[in-house]
Amino acid sequence: MSDDLKQPDATLRLLILLARLTLTEAQRQAALTLCNSIASWPEVARRAERHLVLPLVYRHLHELAPPTLAPADICHMHQRALILVQRNLLVAGEQQRLVVEILDPLDIPYLFFKGPALAARYYDEPAMRSCRDIDLLVPRHRCVELLEFALQHGYHSLDPEALTPDRQSLTFAIRTQSVVSIASPSGVRIEVHHEIDRGAGIYQTEALLDNRVAYLAGDTLLYSMPTHELFVYICLHHTRHYWSHLHWLVDLDAIQHHPDFDETWAHACAEQRGLVSTYSACMEFYRALAAPEPESSVHLSQRSRDMLEACFTTLQGGFEAELALRFKRPTPEFGFTWQTSVAYRRASRIREWVRRFQPLYLDYQLLPLPPRWQWCYYVARLYRAVAKRRRIRWPAR
Template structure:
């Protein structure tokens, strides 16, 4: 491990150990031993809430009944956990409303990934998984239609205060952004994707939608990614974010416990996507976390140890630590150089250099042009940027 890295304290070690749906007998004993070192259970509840796994932590501790957890502390934790369970159910209800009010009436092919859809399909108690938003994938050519219907029904765009509701404006907005974020009338954030990997070329939207699978959640028919595909995707996505949220570890555990999961199928999927090294490292990392002191594991590869190190950094340093790590990652899609190739990294740099030249919705809002003339934005944009930077401002009186 890095010399500057502090090992986790007893509270973080306990939360890591509890980041799974079920505990083995050995893990139960290890958890009880760690509980003996806990002196502030309000701190445990606070960290569990920040790491998005308080309901599950409360369930485990209720079953373990450690002697050091007083009835008052247990009651405090239970009340906070129930509030989050209520929130999780509320977000799941908004997902069902989105299907019933927009997606099904418009007959738009879609799939949900992460969030309440993952919880509904793979968790024994879906409300145990904390969900802050909804992730939705739809075909790009149907996005403007979806947004138009959503705006008519009281959804709000969170990406732009100036977004017009006509179809041409919405089509340009979608073309300029790979993810559009809406707020439902009840205030739940919904990320509408038409690309899974923001242009990385790993996933093709049409192929993913063709392979989607149907399942029932609370009586509502929902579509999601095939289990193996989802498992590989969350390994990729969460490694890109340096495993900064503990509920992602629970996701790995929950999917592996599902009857549809097959590790050989997951590796076949990873082979097709060029993500075998990522899956290998994540599986080693996950198995190491089954022990109370994972940093002392003698069987970790160098890649898995790197994941473990950055995981400890984000666990202790929070969002600030994750943002610092993101500034050093080789591309937007990958957290580590060994996940990709030099040619891909060069292509990613070129895309990054060219990005400022791509028209934005602000360009369209400033000067709305019909589709046949929108190529002019590429010529106009550099001058607009220059004017914006050199604009003279009168001093305030």
């Protein structure tokens, strides 16, 4: 570990150890030992909630029944966990409502990934998985139809704000954003994606939708990625965010313990996507986290050690620490240089340079132009970029 990295305290070590669906006997004993070092159980509950694992932590502690955990503390933890479980059930219900009331009637091909879709398929008790939003992938050419219908039936826009349901406005938003966020009538955030890798070319939306698999959530048929594809994707996504939430560690555990998971297929998928270094480091990282002091593992590669240090940094430093690490990303899609090639990083820099001159939905909001005149937005953004570079004052928008 780096000398300037603060060592995790007993509370964080306990939460990391409990961030899995089931505990081995060795892990149970290690957890009980860590419980003896806990100075404040309300602090454990607070941090478990902040790291999005409180329902699962409560379940484990209720089963372990450590002598140092007072009845009042476990009762408080239970009450907070119930509130979060109710929220998780609400999000899951909104996912099914989205299918029944919009996606199926419009016959739009789709798949869900992460969040309640992952919980429903891989968790023994789906409500244990904290879910704050719904991630939905649909073909780009069906996004306008989906958003128009949703905005006319009780949903409202979050990003871009004040998105109007007219087709010209929606078409422009889809062209300029890979994700449009809306809220359901009950306030659940839904991220509508038409690509899942920021245009990096790792994934093709049509191919993902062609290979989607069906599963039942209650009595509703939903679609998601095949298990091996989803596992590799979450390795990519969660590493991009430096494993800053503990429920992502549970995802690693839950999928690997599902009967559909095949490590050979997952490795082959990682090879196909050019993500073998990411996948292999995540597997090492996961195995190290099975111990109460993962940083002491002598078998960790430098890549997995980098991942572990970043995880500890973000878990202790919060969102500000994650933001600081983001500024060091070699590309927007990858958290570490060893995940990419020199050629890929060069291509990514070119993409990011070009993206700076792409119009934003705000440009359209300020001055809605018909399609034949929308090239003017590119000229305006280029002029503003040149003006900024030359330190010419430009009126605030």
